[in-house]
Amino acid sequence: MSVTFDSLLDLLRRLPPTRVEENVNTLCDLAPEYADDLLGNVDQPLKILTDSEKGRDFLGCDYNRDGDSFRSPWSNNYLPNSTGGPIPSNRLRELEISLNSAFDTYREMYFEGGISSVYLWDLEDDPGQGKEISFAGVVLMKKVLSKPSSQSDLPETTPTGSWDSLHVFECQERGRSAKYKLTSTVMLVLETKTLAKPQGIKNIDENQVKGNGGVTLSGSMTRQAEVDYPLTNSAGHIPNIGRMVEDMEIKMRNLLSSVYFGKTKDVINDLRSQSGLELKSKEDLLRAELAGKLGARKA
Amino acid sequence: MAEMSLEDKCKLAAKFVEQSPPGEINDVINDIRAVINDDNALMPHVLQTLRAYNLSQLHVVDHSASGDVPAHSSILSEATVLPGTEVDKERFVDAETKNSFVFDHITLAVTDYQPYELPEEEESFRAALSQSLAKYAKNHFPSGQSSVSCSQYPLLPPAPSAEPQPAEAKASTEPTPENTTESSVEGLEKPVTDVVEEQVNEGDLEPAPTPATGDLGANKEKDELVRPERLDQLDELVEEAKEEEEAGEAVAKGLKPEVTEIGKDGEEEQVITPTQEVPSTEGKPEPAAPAEEKADIVDAVPERKQEKVDNPTYTLEIVGNKYNPNNFWTGRWRTRWVVDQAAGIVEGNINVDVHYYEQGNVQLATKHSASFPLPTEEVAGQSIASQVVTTISKIETAYHLELNDVYGELGDKAFRALRRALPITRQKMDWEKVGGYSLGSDLTKARA
Numbered sequence: 001m002s003v004t005f006d007s008l009l010d011l012l013r014r015l016p017p018t019r020v021e022e023n024v025n026t027l028c029d030l031a032p033e034y035a036d037d038l039l040g041n042v043d044q045p046l047k048i049l050t051d052s053e054k055g056r057d058f059l060g061c062d063y064n065r066d067g068d069s070f071r072s073p074w075s076n077n078y079l080p081n082s083t084g085g086p087i088p089s090n091r092l093r094e095l096e097i098s099l100n101s102a103f104d105t106y107r108e109m110y111f112e113g114g115i116s117s118v119y120l121w122d123l124e125d126d127p128g129q130g131k132e133i134s135f136a137g138v139v140l141m142k143k144v145l146s147k148p149s150s151q152s153d154l155p156e157t158t159p160t161g162s163w164d165s166l167h168v169f170e171c172q173e174r175g176r177s178a179k180y181k182l183t184s185t186v187m188l189v190l191e192t193k194t195l196a197k198p199q200g201i202k203n204i205d206e207n208q209v210k211g212n213g214g215v216t217l218s219g220s221m222t223r224q225a226e227v228d229y230p231l232t233n234s235a236g237h238i239p240n241i242g243r244m245v246e247d248m249e250i251k252m253r254n255l256l257s258s259v260y261f262g263k264t265k266d267v268i269n270d271l272r273s274q275s276g277l278e279l280k281s282k283e284d285l286l287r288a289e290l291a292g293k294l295g296a297r298k299a
Numbered sequence: 300m301a302e303m304s305l306e307d308k309c310k311l312a313a314k315f316v317e318q319s320p321p322g323e324i325n326d327v328i329n330d331i332r333a334v335i336n337d338d339n340a341l342m343p344h345v346l347q348t349l350r351a352y353n354l355s356q357l358h359v360v361d362h363s364a365s366g367d368v369p370a371h372s373s374i375l376s377e378a379t380v381l382p383g384t385e386v387d388k389e390r391f392v393d394a395e396t397k398n399s400f401v402f403d404h405i406t407l408a409v410t411d412y413q414p415y416e417l418p419e420e421e422e423s424f425r426a427a428l429s430q431s432l433a434k435y436a437k438n439h440f441p442s443g444q445s446s447v448s449c450s451q452y453p454l455l456p457p458a459p460s461a462e463p464q465p466a467e468a469k470a471s472t473e474p475t476p477e478n479t480t481e482s483s484v485e486g487l488e489k490p491v492t493d494v495v496e497e498q499v500n501e502g503d504l505e506p507a508p509t510p511a512t513g514d515l516g517a518n519k520e521k522d523e524l525v526r527p528e529r530l531d532q533l534d535e536l537v538e539e540a541k542e543e544e545e546a547g548e549a550v551a552k553g554l555k556p557e558v559t560e561i562g563k564d565g566e567e568e569q570v571i572t573p574t575q576e577v578p579s580t581e582g583k584p585e586p587a588a589p590a591e592e593k594a595d596i597v598d599a600v601p602e603r604k605q606e607k608v609d610n611p612t613y614t615l616e617i618v619g620n621k622y623n624p625n626n627f628w629t630g631r632w633r634t635r636w637v638v639d640q641a642a643g644i645v646e647g648n649i650n651v652d653v654h655y656y657e658q659g660n661v662q663l664a665t666k667h668s669a670s671f672p673l674p675t676e677e678v679a680g681q682s683i684a685s686q687v688v689t690t691i692s693k694i695e696t697a698y699h700l701e702l703n704d705v706y707g708e709l710g711d712k713a714f715r716a717l718r719r720a721l722p723i724t725r726q727k728m729d730w731e732k733v734g735g736y737s738l739g740s741d742l743t744k745a746r747a
Contacts, residue, residue, distance in 0.1 A: 007333035013660050014327055015318045023315075030308050030334055102733045109722035143717050159713035188717070190709040194667050196698035209694065213649070213667025215705050221659030239730035246728055253718060257710050260661040264653040265706045267630040268663070271619045271651070274699050276438045 005034050012042055017218040018189055020044055043185040043220070046142045046164050048115060051075055059117040059140040061166060073100045073117045088120050092135055095237060096120040102238050103139055106246065111163070114143030123170065132173040139167040139245050159192040165252075167245045171237065178231040178240060184248045187220040188256060219260055223252060305340050313344035316352050320654035320662065321631035322622035324352065342405065349404045354380075357618035357633050359444045360391070360402060360409060368396050374446040375402065376635070378614035381415065382452045383606065394425065394448055414456065418607075421451045425613060427684035428638070432615050435692050440619035440632065451611035610641035615691065627657035636691055638673060645687055646670040649698055665702065669694050 008027050015023050021044050028035040039062055047060035051072040060070035066085030069078040076093065078085050088096055099118040107116040120137040144162045164187040172179045196211040225248060229240040273280060303311070312331040319327040328345060335341045352358075357374050364370040373379065373393040381390040381399045390399040392415055399415040402408075417425060429447035436445035615636040622629045636647035647670065653663040671694070674686040681689070722728065 004333055004336070007330040011315065011327065011330040011334075013656060014320055014323050014330075014654070015315065016320075016662050016664065017660050018662075018664075019318065023318075026311055026315075027334070029303055030312055032302060102730065105733050106728055109724075109728060110719050111717070112719065141718075145713065145716055159709050159716075161709075161713055161717055163717040190713050190717075192705055192709055192713070194665070194698065194701050194705065196667060196669060196694060196701050209669065209671045209690075211667060211669035211694065211698070213665065213669075213698075215663070215665045215702065215709070217661075217663050217709055219659060219661035221661070223658075238733070242728060242730040242733070246730075249718075250720070250727075253714075253720060256661075257714055257720075260655060260659060261706065261710050263628060263655045264630075264661060264663040265703065267621065267628055267653045267655070268632070268651055268699075268702060270621050271440070271442075271630050271632040271653075272695075272699055273439050273441060274696065274703075277441060278438050 004031060005037060008034060008038060009041065017187060017220045018216060020187075020220070043164075043166050043187065043222070045162070045187055046140055046166070048142065049079060051077075051079060053077070057115050059115055059142055061138065061140060063121070063138045063168070064117075064119045071119065073097075073119060086121065088135075089122050091133070091234075092120045092122055095135075095234060096137070098235070098238055099137070099139070099241065102242055103141075103245075106242065107141060110249070111141065111143045114141060114163070116141050132175070134170070134172045136168070136170045137241070138169070139165075139241070141165045141249075159190055161188070161190040163188055165249060167248065169241065169244070171241075173231060176230060176232065177228050178237065180227050180229065180240065180244055182225045182227070182244055182248060183222065184224075184245070184252060185220060185222045186249070186252045186256065187218075189216065189218040191216050217261060217264065219256060221252060221256065221260070223248065305335075305337065309335060309337075309341045309344045312341065313348045316345060316348040317355075319352065320629055321356070321620060321652050322624070322629040323654065324349070346404055353404055356631065357444075357446075357616055357635075359618060359620070360393075360400075360407075362393065362396070362400075362409060365412075371395065372444050374444055374616055374618060376446070376448075376614070376616055378448040378450070378616065378635075378637075379446060382450060382608075392448055392453075394429065394446065399453075416454045417449055417451055418454060421449045421611060424684060425449045427682060428613055428615060428687065431685050431688035432617065432691075435688050436617045436619075439692070439695075440617060442621055443617050443619040445615070445617045447616075448614050449611050450614070451608060452606040455605050610639075612640075613638040615647075615688075628653070628655045630654070634691075634695060636687075638687060640673065643673045643675070644670055645673050645690070647691065647694070649695060651702065667698055669698075 008031060011027070012020065012023060020042070024038055024042055024044060028038055031038075044061075047070070048057055049060050049070050049072070050057050051074045054072065054074035056074050058070075058072045058074060064071040064073075066078055066083045067081075069081045069083045069085065071078050071085060071087065073096065076087055087093065096118060099120070100116070103116045103118050107114055117140045118137060119140075120135055123134045123136055142162070142164050145160050147158075147160050165184065167182060167184045169180050169182045171181075192215050194211070194213040194215055196213070197206070197209070225244070227240075227244055229236075229244075231237065231240065312335050315327055315331055316324065328349070331345070332338060332341060353375050354377055357376050359372050360375055361372050362368075362370065373391070373395065375391055379391045379394075381392050384390040384399075388401065390411075390413070391402055392399050394415070394417075397415050398412045400409050400413070401411045403410070416422070425447050429445070432445045432447055436443040615634075615638070617632075617634045619632040620630070630653040631651070633650045634647060636645055638645050647668070649665070649667040649669070651663065651665040655661045671690050674683050674690075677683065678686065
């Protein structure tokens, strides 16, 4: 890849994940020659679209897009305009229908709401001829936590947020097994309000101290994996892909909640000392002194 | 679709500067330089957005030692712009050493020091606030820099004819942090010091007994400060110009491993030598204002009218930076409080930004506004300035506590509401039993 393209990607790794859509659009204007590469390489929040014929929402991303239209997994049609864009071979479309149904169950169990969509596409020029097939696909999950309405009993500080995950995979059947290559991206935004009511201020009525603000914690991360699973028949792809995506999503969710968010919290406490640095250095001294005495006793 | 003009592209690209995470401004600017690939066209636009970025992010300026004044730092912000210089040649105030200076946002060069003096009434309140705030910042921000500025116009220097210039220039460069605070505060000064120790610490969870030794000079310890981002890799010319200036800081620099890392990172990146004109280095920092400069001022302002605003505001600012690019994280805590005597109110904003980017891009961005009534009189020996800082420290401590709680709220509840760690059955999916098998068996048939 060129120096310019590396710089475009470096920029997007540094700028706020909450503004990735807007920033990708700007970069496409600045470097139109890389627009396709950018759109293909940088994951963006999934679009929520409606298949009114089937009465269901579905998700849009670069993999089911043709111009301004997106293929619905429910009707197999491009919406809102039928573009005659690519559709999977019959055999793959049947697997796609099964995967959509399986991941619908998965979505309900893990997300308790939200929207899921699965898209497959053929990797062979002449699909359906050979016994062993190779294909690719993407599993999409999205959930949005909206602001509670003003009538609701929920407190003002109830958090809001969104989860977007894309699991792009390639599959190569090999005799009685199949090789899967997976690239997963999770994009997460969590937001809440702050009030910061201090206590114990002399001479000032605490009610006269006003405060309000917001906290936004956002992140995107990408991981890759390669697995070989046994495959006895075509239906075997469903548990194989299912397990692979499930394991990866569990791993990434744990990484985000413990490592990534935990780290930003640590940095806050590095920036400002809650108890005061003078107290801390005294405690450290005391601790060292105690340790020294204990050590002396043992000896 | 017609492609955008170069001018429009530069404007658009320069806007990315404002989104830069703490301590990564050089990386962001180098990226957009590579994208635009025309420094002559780009840098004038970057200069504008970079100035805005430096002011809003409370950029810390390092001043090398000069005469009796030790090496120290000051903050750039809207509040430290010298009143009256906004339109023409912008100058910034270093209130602690009573100087103003010109700052080049691209090269980070500090030039043309000139004396700055507030009327005594404003300076005494400013100095009292500054002393209290510095103590609070020192105790709570490991790499904190604090600043208190007043929106009042500075006193005009005496007419050139009235006093020989050298004497005046000399007098103006002498103030050290100590005599800045002691000179004018008189009887107020001692109670402030004593009370501040206790009161500021009362804002903490557990009161910290503090030795009453800290003076303002101690806050300026260079090795406490993580150096701000520099654009010094911009080109070699600038590097050369700065070498002399930095020589005096070499020792302090050696104590800061993070700083060296930043420098290394910068050097590794491809540097495109800009053909743009580089500001000349003739204006080396000099304690005394050049005589011609002074003459210019006199020429430009024939009537030496002392401007004055009623009820000037006082702005209290703290910035704490920590950059650790080797471990892929950077962070910044900013606070800005404005004391408005006319409205009888103190209003503040707190912003915390953290970036963690090891194999990912995770960012925390917070913004919090708060206000409280301005105390009107000394209470139990505690001055107004000290009461203001005490309340600020309590609000910031409450906010810091709340931020830590927010992680519990967001990390547990909100995160679980988005996606559970495991299904309610506490077991992973049984993919063999999931629906859709009728179609699956059809597939088997089709395959056979």
